[in-house]
Amino acid sequence: MLRLLLIFILFSALSVSGHAQTTAPGDPPAHTAAASANVDAFIRIIENDETRLELINRLRERGGEIAVAPEEASPSLATQVAEYTRQAAEQLSDGTMLAASAATELVGVFSGAGGRLANLQTAFLEIAVVAAVLLAVFFALRALIRWIKTSLARRAIGGSFVVVLVSVVIALVLEWASVGTAWAAGYFTALQAATGELGRMSLSQTLLLNAFLVVETIKAVLRATLQPRDPALRFLPLSDTSAAYWHFWLARLTSLVGYTFLFIAPLLANNVSPALAQALRVLVLFVALVTVIIIVLQNKSAVRTALSARAAEEGGNPLSRSLPLIARYWHVVAIAYAVAIFLVWMVNPTNALPFMLAATAQTVLAIVVASVVIYGVNRFVHGGLHLPQDIRTRLPLLEHRLNAFVPRVMQVVRFLVILCAVLFITQAWALLDFSGWLVSEAGTRVTGAVASAGIIVLIGFAIYIAMSSWVEYRLNPQIGHVATAREKTLxxxxxxxxxxxxxxxxxxxxLAQIGVNIAPLLAGAGVLGLAIGFGAQKFVQDIITGAFIQFENIMNEGDVVQAGGQSGVVEHLTIRSVSIRSADGTLHVIPFSSVDAVSNMMRGFSYHVADIGVAYREDIGEVKEAMGEAFDLLMQTEHKDSIVDALEMQGVTALGDSAVNVRARIKTLPGKHWGAGRAYNEIIKTVFGRRGIELPYPHMTIYMGEDKQGNAPPLHIEGLTPSAPATPTVQANPGTIEPKPA
Structure with a gap:
């Protein structure tokens, strides 16, 4: 209350002071004296420390706030619609009256009333010479440019994308140059015609030149985009008939609306009547509206078919799934939009129409830019990424890895492009103040966090690619030294x-960049790791055992080992398990916790142990000589490079039931003993056969015993057939049976 009272005193003092200044000099200064007294009292309160402190304390205790007048509530949507409807009805009513007034004005012009016909004739005479020079220069330059564009189109046929793009840019620059040159010639002619020297020019001439510059520039862009006569320079996927059709109608509509609004209507408003100019604008815009509706209805089926085919071609992305709905109702939206433009222009041409046209232009620009970017992204994805031959030789998997990752990145890019286009369109139509949110504190914080998170992800991907490429380079046997099995494993x-x-x-x-507190995640990860350590002891044992196996270099990829009851080639090693491919092709995945012992058959060197069994009757010296001969023959084969030492003869190792075992060893490189052993066995068979050394079959010797004189008892054998069997006789050598004829 004290603050409010203080403000009221100051306001009263200033008001009274201002009122006093407006009184006559002879009036009594009563109000001035009261205001001065109030001000002096307030000054005394402020100058005194105790009273000022007391005033501040009272203000703090009371917590008085200055009452703020409530803001006027913004009108509701229904109120706004009703207001626009009322304005539209009034404008339509005014349009009817305007048509009648325009007819009266037109009659007055041709009757010569008020000299308006003379003014109009004077304006036409002023622009006649300028228009003649303008059109003559323009069409002459167009003929020259037509010849140049034909030459560019011939060179662009079968050319690359860059050649076509450069040709289109050159053609567009020439089109703009022709418009600018003709405009400059008309401008110079207007100045010369006005005074005989460089000086002033009339308003009618300025209107003509400005309208020509704007309209013909737009038509030049249309010609460069659609290229109705030069298909080789056309980027849009349109047929020649479609390109000529759209160029014809768009160019006519541009000329009709542009020259009417920028030249003819202002000329009539300045020289004849504003009512007649406005009636002409309404008539031309209505004709343009009807033309647009006819064009939309003519192309309803064609556009629907094209959009449906595009949806079927693109697949299942969100943009393609929305195309069938757009194809069904696009003509309704287009006609409604054209009618809305016309009604908005009728209701509020000063404010609403410029806003709607600017929003439309921004929407078209956003759609075109987004479509071009998405088209380029799709072409890049479908074409794939191709690296130079030198890089493919050094890093053969890099191109495949990038091509597998690029489509996912392009999907993210496509989504971001569509999102940016939608946000830009909503900003253009004032549906969402995205730019205002971006510059706000929250918007800056969110966008900075998202951008930082995206940069971190990209850096992480780059680090992953670099690391994978480095490992691939080190494992590439065609570059540098061949990696050992230990290097491959590690x-x-x-x-x-x-x-x-x-x-x-x-x-x-x-996550930290986007505002997520990662401290609980780290703590949770620690607790989870502890729980896993207690609950998954086998898993922990796998990891610990695997770590020690790797530290001690017990096995590597490519080694032939026996582990966990399985034998075979080590195909893959992780920190937890080993994958072993057995001889029959079965892949065994063995966790390290089940590995008690590892037998590695490919460390340092290998031995082929040749245990050869020969008959008891063979001479051991001859057998050793034959085995040495077989080794010499082995050294003449392709296995000689795998054998690192001479034949190690170990002699007789066992006297078996049916053979005498003679052992020799062949020392080879790691893992080469299997091939060398198979070849040595083949040669042994050949050498023994040539020397007549018997490789006995397994047999049994029967011993019947003997008497004190050393004679063995006879062995009686009964025949199984009716014929008289041979009666065997037993010789002195026990166990040897010789048949004797009966």
Whole structure:
């Protein structure tokens, strides 16, 4: 209350002071004296420290606030619609009256009333010479440019994208140059015709030149875009008939509306009557509206078919799924929009129409830019990424990796382009103040966080590509030295571990940038890791055992090992398990917790152990000599490079039931003993056969015993057939049975 009272005192003092200044000099200064007293009292309160402090304390205690008058509530949507409807009805009523007034004005012009016909004739005479020069120069330059564009089109046939783009840009520059040159010639002629030297020009001439510059520039852009006569320079996917059709109608509508609104209507308003000019505008815009409706209805089926085919071709992305709905109702939206433009112009041409036209132009621009970008993205995705031959040689998997990742990136880019286009359109139609939100504190914070998170993800992807390419380069046998099995194993494990660590780190950093508190996530990860450590002991055992196996270099990829009851080639190693491919092609995945022992058959060197069984009757020295001969023959084969030492003869190792075992060893490179052993066995068979050394079949010797004189008892054998069997006789050598004829 004290604050309000203080403000009221100041306001009263100023008001009284101002009122006093307006009184006559002879009036009594009563109000002035009262105001001065109030001001002096307030000054005394402020100058005294105790009273000023007391005033401040009272203001704090009371917490008085200055009452603010409530703002007027904005009108509701229904009120706005009603207001526009009322304005539209009034404008239509005014349009009827305007038509009658325009007819009266037109009759007055031709009757010569008020000299308006003379004014109109004077204006036409002023622009006649300028128009003649303007059109003559323009059409002469168009003929020259027509010849140049034909030459450019011939060169662009079969050319690359860059050649066609440069040709289109040159043609567009020439079109603009022709418009600018003709405009400059008309401007110079207007100045010369006005005074005989460079000086002033009339308003009618200025209207003509400005209208020509604007309208012909738009038509030049249409010609460069549609290229009705030069298909080789046309980027839009249109046939020659469609391009000529759209150029014809768009150019006519541009000329009709542009020259009417920029030249003819202002000329009539200045020289004849504003009512007649406005009636002409209404008539021309109504004709343009009817023309647009006819064009839309003519192309309803064609556009529907094209959009449906495009939807079927693109697939299942969100933009393509919306195309069938657009194809069904696009003509209704187009006609409604054209009618809305006409009604808005009728109701509020000063404010609403410029806003709607500007929003429409921005919408078309956003759609065109987004379509071009999406078209380029689709072409890039379908064409694929091709690296130079040198890079493909050094990094053969890089191109495949990039081509597998690029489509996903392009999907994100396509989504961002569509989102930007939608936001731009909503901003243009004032449906959403996105630019205002961007410059606000919240918008700056959100966009900065999202941009930072996106940059972090891109950097993480670049690091992943660089790391994978480096590992691929180190494992490429065509570049540099050939990687050992140990390097292959460690690099593969490093790539897997680095990828997991990088993904976790990038995810945490990105979440931190967008405002997510990662401290609970880290704490939760620690608790989860502890729970896993207690609950998944086998898993922890797998990891610990695998880590020690890798540290001790027990096995590597490509080794032939026996682990976990399985034997075969190690195909893949992780920190938790080993994948072994057995000889029959079965892949065994063995967790390290089940591996008690590892037998690696490919460390340092290998031995082929040749245990050859020969008959008891063979001479061991001859057998050794034959085995040495077989080794010499082996050294003449392709296996000689795999054998690292001479034949190691170990002699007789066992006296078996049916054979004497003679052992020799062949020392080879790691893993080469299997091939060398198979070849040695083949040669042994050939050498023994040539020397007559028997490789006995398994047999049994029967011993019947002997008496004290050393004679063995006879062995009686009964025949199984009716014929008289041979009666065997037993010789002195026990166990040897010789048949004797009966």
């Amino acid at each position: 690099l593969s494990l490093f790539r897997n571990a680095f990828t997991i660590a990088l993904a976790v780190l990038i995810t945490m950093l990105a």
